[in-house]
Amino acid sequence: MNIGNNQKIMVIGHKNPDTDSICSAIAYAHLKNAIDGNKYEACRAGEVNQETEFVLKRFEVQPPRQVFNVHTQVQDLPVREVPGLPKETSMRKAWLAMRDNDSATQPITDEQGQLLGIISLNDLSRGNMDNLSPTVLSDAGTPVKNIVEILNGKVLTGDENEVLRQGVLSIGAGGAEAMESHIQEGDIVMVGNRFEAQLTAIEAGAHLLVVCLGGEVSKTIIKIAKAKDCTVIATEADTYEASRLIVQSVPISAFMTPYDQLLSFTPETPVDEVRKVMESTRHVYFPVHTKAGKYLGLLSRRNLLKGKGKQLILVDHNEKTQCVDGFEDADILEIIDHHRIGSMETENPVMFRNLPVGCTATIVTGMYHEYGVEIPEQIAGLLLSAILSDTLEFRSPTCTPLDIDRAKELSKIAGVDTHELAEDMFAAGENLDGRTPEDVCYQDFKIFTHGDIRFGVGQGSFMSQKNMDKAIQLLKPYLGETLEKDNTSMVFFMLTDVREQSSRVIYAGDEAENTLCAAFQTEPKAGEEGVYLPGVVSRKKQMIPAILNTLG
Numbered sequence: 001m002n003i004g005n006n007q008k009i010m011v012i013g014h015k016n017p018d019t020d021s022i023c024s025a026i027a028y029a030h031l032k033n034a035i036d037g038n039k040y041e042a043c044r045a046g047e048v049n050q051e052t053e054f055v056l057k058r059f060e061v062q063p064p065r066q067v068f069n070v071h072t073q074v075q076d077l078p079v080r081e082v083p084g085l086p087k088e089t090s091m092r093k094a095w096l097a098m099r100d101n102d103s104a105t106q107p108i109t110d111e112q113g114q115l116l117g118i119i120s121l122n123d124l125s126r127g128n129m130d131n132l133s134p135t136v137l138s139d140a141g142t143p144v145k146n147i148v149e150i151l152n153g154k155v156l157t158g159d160e161n162e163v164l165r166q167g168v169l170s171i172g173a174g175g176a177e178a179m180e181s182h183i184q185e186g187d188i189v190m191v192g193n194r195f196e197a198q199l200t201a202i203e204a205g206a207h208l209l210v211v212c213l214g215g216e217v218s219k220t221i222i223k224i225a226k227a228k229d230c231t232v233i234a235t236e237a238d239t240y241e242a243s244r245l246i247v248q249s250v251p252i253s254a255f256m257t258p259y260d261q262l263l264s265f266t267p268e269t270p271v272d273e274v275r276k277v278m279e280s281t282r283h284v285y286f287p288v289h290t291k292a293g294k295y296l297g298l299l300s301r302r303n304l305l306k307g308k309g310k311q312l313i314l315v316d317h318n319e320k321t322q323c324v325d326g327f328e329d330a331d332i333l334e335i336i337d338h339h340r341i342g343s344m345e346t347e348n349p350v351m352f353r354n355l356p357v358g359c360t361a362t363i364v365t366g367m368y369h370e371y372g373v374e375i376p377e378q379i380a381g382l383l384l385s386a387i388l389s390d391t392l393e394f395r396s397p398t399c400t401p402l403d404i405d406r407a408k409e410l411s412k413i414a415g416v417d418t419h420e421l422a423e424d425m426f427a428a429g430e431n432l433d434g435r436t437p438e439d440v441c442y443q444d445f446k447i448f449t450h451g452d453i454r455f456g457v458g459q460g461s462f463m464s465q466k467n468m469d470k471a472i473q474l475l476k477p478y479l480g481e482t483l484e485k486d487n488t489s490m491v492f493f494m495l496t497d498v499r500e501q502s503s504r505v506i507y508a509g510d511e512a513e514n515t516l517c518a519a520f521q522t523e524p525k526a527g528e529e530g531v532y533l534p535g536v537v538s539r540k541k542q543m544i545p546a547i548l549n550t551l552g
Contacts, residue, residue, distance in 0.1 A: 014317035019389035023382035045324035049443035051429030059381035071326035075267035079297035084109030092248035105285035115295040117256035140254035158231025321447040361386035380413035437478035479508035506530035519546035
């Protein structure tokens with residue numbers, strides 16, 4: 001099972017995703033699947049906020065799969081498919097399978113595919129060479145059918161599904177007296193085609209009689225065996241050959257390493273952890289199974305050299321601090337964004353499209369036109385919603401004529417009224433019923449860096465003063481907690497009044513107030529929460545540039 005070849009290319013937005021981040025990822029993944037032979041999947045790097053949740057439900061689209069990190073994992077590596085064998089399988093049959101598969105390790109599974117353990121060539125060698133006990137067959141609980149299979153024999157009487165639980169393995173050689181002296185009740189006895197030897201073994205209490213040399217077994221012997229509850233197997237092999245082969249009928253479960261003692265991995269195991277495990281042992285192959293224990297395949301040491309990290313397309317961001325965890329291990333193929341060019345570095349050249357427009361969805365809409373792909377009604381609704389969200393229904397200074405033109409086009413395709421959709425979206429987004437401070441704070445929150453300074457800026461849009469006041473009371477005591485949580489020195493939260501085209505900014509951090517006031521040449525007013533910034537509604541075009549300029 002070459003797990004690594006089954007991975008889709010992830011189209012993913014920033015942490016704490018907003019409507020643009022989610023909707024543009026969905027739309028661009030749809031476009032790429034329409035024009036490219038690869039498989040693309042829209043993903044998200046955080047929880048869906050209330051505004052975005054409303055949009056997805058409005059246009060009947062499922063939220064993208066959440067990805068917590070994109071570190072290279074076992075599922076990104078080629079994993080070899082070696083079929084599992086039942087635990088009852090004989091040692092010889094397991095060896096033949098390993099020889100045919102050119103594998104030094106054999107997985108052992110149950111009927112449902114659950115991993116029970118593994119057995120290696122070394123285990124088989126020890127089981128075959130080191131174990132000289134005459135009770136090996138009964139000690140291992142050997143099924144009679146294994147013996148029949150190994151000896152290419154035929155059951156003349158008895159149950160081949162029986163499992164041997166007692167008895168010593170012996171060869172019925174010599175005269176009757178010699179045989180009677182060493183055969184005990186329940187033994188497993190191998191004899192030739194002599195009537196006397198067969199009868200003596202049965203009468204002495206043998207539970208399993210193996211008749212070698214392909215001789216005929218008389219009806220009398222079979223009748224006596226039935227009466228004594230003795231199973232009789234006939235084989236063409238001579239006694240010497242049969243005695244060598246019969247020990248190999250022992251089930252592999254007797255020598256396997258059980259599941260709870262395995263060095264094994266799941267598809268989600270990070271490659272760094274795999275390397276540490278492999279460095280501490282001389283094993284060549286390691287089983288891979290699901291968290292529930294279902295066997296998937298074998299991972300070898302050389303598979304690590306063939307590993308290929310996850311492949312990403314980033315939308316609506318290009319800064320390290322906003323990327324999904326583990327992006328350093330991934331292969332970034334494209335970046336589609338409308339923000340300032342930040343701190344991102346890539347190992348290989350990428351397709352980087354960055355335009356000074358109000359929304360990533362505006363760029364994605366244009367790419368549908370470039371490739372001649374018709375925009376479906378649902379996708380049009382998502383793209384329109386993203387533009388309305390990012391431009392605050394065209395009120396934001398980041399809004400361009402192209403954003404407006406694209407929105408008009410998309411509203412016709414989606415069959416919705418632009419203003420009504422925007423009103424419903426913003427109302428859904430500002431609803432605070434049952435929400436926690438953390439939920440509200442991180443619904444649209446980004447981290448930025450300037451030199452050694454790391455700061456966070458969140459934003460929420462409000463249509464009513466009542467909800468804005470509730471948000472302030474909810475967030476103000478919480479902002480201080482985010483400093484340590486996100487390893488930032490300052491945090492700002494913009495509570496943007498969509499109708500009044502202004503923002504009230506609350507903050508935390510020793511230098512936050514001085515930085516904010518210096519950036520906008522203002523002072524907090526007595527009796528008011530935070531700092532009131534008339535005309536400031538854009539984090540991208542107004543808030544961040546002003547702070548960065550102040551920080552020098």
